Amino acid sequence: MNETPSRPRAEIDLAALRANVRALRARAPRSAFMAVVKADAYGHGMVPCARAAKEAGADWLGVATPGEALALRAAGLEGPLMCWLWTPGGPWRQGIEAELDMSVSAIWALDEVTAAAREAGRAARIQLKADTGLGRSGCQPADWPELVEEALRAEAEGLVLVTGLWSHFACADEPGHPSIALQLDRFREMTAYAEERGVRPEVRHIANSPATLTLPESHFDLVRPGIAMYGVSPSAEIGVPADFGLRPVMTLAAPLALVKDVPAGHGVSYGHQYVTQGRTTLGLVPLGYGDGVPRHASGTGPVLVAGKPRTVAGRIAMDQFVVDLGGDEPPVGSEAVLFGPGDKGEPTAEDWARAAGTIAYEIVTRVGARVERVHLGETPPPGE
Ligand SMILES: *Cc1c(COP(=O)(O)O)cnc(C)c1O
Numbered sequence: 001m002n003e004t005p006s007r008p009r010a011e012i013d014l015a016a017l018r019a020n021v022r023a024l025r026a027r028a029p030r031s032a033f034m035a036v037v038k039a040d041a042y043g044h045g046m047v048p049c050a051r052a053a054k055e056a057g058a059d060w061l062g063v064a065t066p067g068e069a070l071a072l073r074a075a076g077l078e079g080p081l082m083c084w085l086w087t088p089g090g091p092w093r094q095g096i097e098a099e100l101d102m103s104v105s106a107i108w109a110l111d112e113v114t115a116a117a118r119e120a121g122r123a124a125r126i127q128l129k130a131d132t133g134l135g136r137s138g139c140q141p142a143d144w145p146e147l148v149e150e151a152l153r154a155e156a157e158g159l160v161l162v163t164g165l166w167s168h169f170a171c172a173d174e175p176g177h178p179s180i181a182l183q184l185d186r187f188r189e190m191t192a193y194a195e196e197r198g199v200r201p202e203v204r205h206i207a208n209s210p211a212t213l214t215l216p217e218s219h220f221d222l223v224r225p226g227i228a229m230y231g232v233s234p235s236a237e238i239g240v241p242a243d244f245g246l247r248p249v250m251t252l253a254a255p256l257a258l259v260k261d262v263p264a265g266h267g268v269s270y271g272h273q274y275v276t277q278g279r280t281t282l283g284l285v286p287l288g289y290g291d292g293v294p295r296h297a298s299g300t301g302p303v304l305v306a307g308k309p310r311t312v313a314g315r316i317a318m319d320q321f322v323v324d325l326g327g328d329e330p331p332v333g334s335e336a337v338l339f340g341p342g343d344k345g346e347p348t349a350e351d352w353a354r355a356a357g358t359i360a361y362e363i364v365t366r367v368g369a370r371v372e373r374v375h376l377g378e379t380p381p382p383g384e
Helices: 014-027 038-043 046-054 065-076 090-099 106-118 141-156 179-195 207-216 347-356 358-367
Strands: 009-011 032-037 059-064 081-083 101-104 124-129 161-165 201-209 248-257 258-262 279-284 302-305 308-313 323-326 335-338 372-376
Touching: 009 014, 014 032, 014 046, 014 207, 014 372, 032 046, 032 101, 038 046, 038 358, 046 059, 046 065, 059 065, 065 081, 065 090, 065 358, 090 101, 090 106, 101 106, 101 161, 106 124, 106 141, 106 161, 124 141, 141 161, 141 179, 179 201, 179 308, 207 335, 279 302, 279 335, 302 347, 335 347
Parallel strands: 009 372, 032 059, 059 081, 081 101, 101 124, 124 161, 161 201
Antiparallel strands: 009 248, 248 335, 258 279, 279 323, 302 308, 302 335, 308 323
16 A cells, blocks of 8 residues: 555645635735734644745734744744733843834833843834723723823833734624724724824734624724634624635544444443444544543534544543444544535534534634644745
8 A cells, every 4th residue: 555644633724824814904905914823823833824924915923922922033934023912021132132012011011121122222112002991901091191101201212112002802703792882982092192192103903803804993004813814713693704705724634543343332432421322333533632622522523534424422532532433334544524624524613613612713723732733835935
């Protein structure tokens, strides 16, 4: 036999990612585009996805942690790069030297970043974050005047450059939710205040994926989509990816590791939560919760096995789970597809989210480090 060995893997269709970036950019034609590639690009592989997004016209990259941002720089990604989740100790100095746009929500962070700028002998690029209602990070309206004044003072001393004013939505995935209009009003007020006091931002931004897809008035100078770029819908209320010309980027699949006959009344997997009704065949899928397959989908997760829709039988274990093949005997090594674009009959990440009682963001993002990422459609570096 001379076949390519198949193994558990997440195939990442970079051509689909590029097309998704172009489709999203077309929805916000007057705004710059920040490709959000935090959390290993929602499980899709940070560096290849960042490169592909930039090839398709993304102007900015966005991540949560300084570690993520510095890893992008170490991999050679240049250009505007924003990083928003800082804790005491930074590393602010490295952030300044890597020319990151660093989010500041509070005076403690402004103090630390200005001290680092003094040491470095150069200005830090900072973006002031307003809490317009999310109630997570960002500066409360009552504390905003002080943060703006202190930032302007540091700017006058040449320690910082305030490059952006920004915020984040709480309920943009529920179109029409009353908090959306309230947050937009507050964002306009808080940015107007800062600009009246003398802040000259390069960019003002608040739109995540659902807002990029459904709320043009939220696009301002820049949009910041994450999940939609990976071809996954932010919520059922927003719609399915195809409604917006988006295509899922990740396919999670594995070869069957075993196919066997079992008698009626046979318990399957830990706890015997599934018992065979009659004589049947079982297929073993070598992926489990150690690979990010949610254990909450035990007994409910959908899988396409050798072209037929099946359901997880019994508990999902750390490394593997079982499907009842109902007497079929596909050869060992046959493909089990957990999710993908859906056009060959395979389930989608949204289907798994429903089966596990979670959101599709979590399904793709939690695919574990043990699962090989196979990036398809990578552009070779120049000279190769
Ligand atoms: C994750 C994140 C985004 C992207 O959100 P999506 O819903 O995936 O588009 C944008 N902005 C911030 C601050 C984020 O944390």
